[in-house]
Amino acid sequence: MTAPQVAPEGAWFKSSYSGGGGNNCVEVADLTAAVGIRDSKDKAGPALVVSPKAWASFIDLVRSGEADFSLV
Structure with a gap:
């Protein structure tokens, strides 16, 4: 879906x-x-749709430091 x-x-x-x-923003x-x-750089591009519960869980993981998105 776009x-x-x-x-x-x-x-x-x-x-x-x-x-x-604006290099790495959602x-x-x-x-x-x-x-x-x-993706903020591709306003007409694809988009994900998730439940509010899934989004809240993702945000909790990021805030807690459990989600490590380092590009090594």
């Missing part, structure tokens, strides 16, 4: 922790019953 199919442009937002460079859209996730 990002425009998931949510209108105005629904997408970046985290307040996201830097201004944007999310709160869809009430789901959460849309897209």
Whole structure:
């Protein structure tokens, strides 16, 4: 599914922790019953849709440090 199919442009937002460079950012859209996730550099590209529970679990893992996304 593409990002425009998931949510209108105005629904997408970046985290307040996201830097201004925009090199490695994702944007999310709160869809009430789901959460849309897209690459901020490809606004018309593919998007993921996950449940709010799955998104919250992912955020908890990142905050706890259990999720390590280091590119080595």
